[in-house]
Amino acid sequence: MKSRIVLASFFLAIVLAISCSKDAKIDGSNNTNDGSYTFTFPDKTWEMFPVPADNPSTLAGVELGRKLFYDPILSIDNTLACASCHKAQYSFGDNTPLSNGVSGLIGKRNAMPLFNLAWADATPSPHKYTWNGGATSIERQILAPVTLPFEMGSNLDTVVAKLQRHPIYPAMFFKTFGNSVIDINNVTYAIAQFERTLISYNSPFDRMIRKEIPMPQEVANGYAHFQSGGAGDCGHCHINGNLFTDYSFQNNGLSELPDSGLAAITGKSYDIGRFKVPSLRNLLFTAPYMHDGSMKTILDVIEFYNASTKITVTTSEFITKHKPLGLQLTAKQKGELYAFLLSLTDSSFISNTEFHKP
């Protein structure tokens, strides 16, 4: 009996050792001889996302994209970088409802956290990025913040001219694209390569599913409410394997007078109030919540779904079907749902120095 316990703890030690070595490698960067960047995943439940054939990821490209992401050179007055609104400590989002752009102008939407972005490219819809689906690819999305007056306020020719004059960038573009003459497409290609590397898969919940650590009963119950049509019913929109979003656009009943949302892009009235379903990973870092940053805490969000969703013609049936009473979760169920949501917090993602300022 005793020897069995010793044996069991020996195996446990090995499992822990393996999982620790896995932790150390979660950056996903495998040095390859040909300079290509290899994405690595913890197990087969993570399927590789599509990468555009004309912009494969390379070590040099990711390095260049990371430098550009942190460089205020992209803004008109050299004060604002992508990372000014997409801060690593907030899972590459911001902690204010709306972020400050150049010369103090304020945008209309909450800065989105950046992680696990590229799986949106596996969905059939052409509307993929930003709250209202205005961008069709990670590459194309980048042109908006660089030029919008309430973000970086620059123009593309100015950006290219500044980079071309820079002491280091021409050589980095040469190393990545074989050409030291910089063009704006290559700027977006490099930043997109860096953004694709921002992958988060090491929350306690992931480790529970991988059986590296035990799942507390409270989390298991919360996960059940999350999925159950009779309780939280969150899974219709916020699941999709490990990603906790299906990357679709839905009206979750946020407002009686919804903002245009996806309709601003499609021109279709049935898209009014539909916004990109955000992932529920890393919520602890990404407050405030919703496209307008109107909810301060995770508990506010649970209370919203529990009792104060609003019905308009475009509100999803997965919200309206619980009306008029709402979800009617008990205090215990709400606590369990909260525990489950917290278990999706991946601290190793925000502390990964591969993603920090070079």
Ligand code: HEC
């Ligand atoms: C002034 C703050 C600000 C700056 C600077 C900024 N962003 Fe954003 N970012 C936002 C906001 C706000 C949104 C949501 C926009 C919307 O939906 O209309 C957003 C959305 C995004 C998205 C969409 C994420 C998704 O899940 O669909 C990506 C990707 C992104 N930004 C990347 C960048 C990059 C790359 C840069 C630098 C070139 C950058 N951002 C600069 C505030 C900013």
Ligand code: HEC
């Ligand atoms: C009909 C699809 C749908 C259902 C069902 C749904 N959500 Fe959402 N959820 C969304 C959409 C869409 C948004 C973004 C809405 C916006 O900003 O206008 C969102 C936003 C959120 C946010 C804010 C995240 C952020 O980064 O701002 C949280 C947290 C959240 N939902 C949790 C839940 C929970 C918990 C449940 C179940 C009780 C649930 N959702 C059910 C579609 C849904």
